[in-house]
Amino acid sequence: ILNVEQSPQSLHVQEGDSTNFTCSFPSSNFYALHWYRWETAKSPEALFVMTLNGDEKKKGRISATLNTKEGYSYLYIKGSQPEDSATYLCAPTDNFNKFYFGSGTKLNVKP
């Protein structure tokens, strides 16, 4: 796994809007997909880890889906709040548990 793409690079939404981002990756040698939230001046925080095609995970207003056959994952935020403002990183891993990080989607939620 070499090329991990996240889109969009940045996103500005109003409080209350729902939004979603995409993580695309080559599906060969795929083992797991991790999502992290990285707030400014803090450590990246793990959100989800998924391994199976069709996996869906949810934590509060945030959810994620995984399609390993076509090589993508979506992250959804329902009713965005200013505290959701952060950079969201995805990282697929290979069979050796090596992480390959995307460059992230920077979300700014305006009150």
Next chain:
Amino acid sequence: DGGITQSPKYLFRKEGQNVTLSCEQNLNHDAMYWYRQDPGQGLRLIYYSQIVNDFQKGDIAEGYSVSREKKESFPLTVTSAQKNPTAFYLCASSIVRTTPYEQYFGPGTRLTVT
């Protein structure tokens, strides 16, 4: 509180000087990692260690060195051979007994070399 600490938060050095970045964890994790972040790029792996006294090069190890004398500590030295040392450096750790591994991160050190 369990976690990963990196110090200092900001570090300034003159070109030609070696500098060592600290990473300590009290999570009892076996594996530790160093990543580098540059603007517009994903985190890139510099070095990693899965056990004390052993470590492996990552994708961009040139100009860096590490040691793993204790389970809790994995310092990174940025040598004068590193051509573009100015960057944000993140340390991480993980348990390796269960898969998939989950990596936990420190807050990072921003290194500026002039």
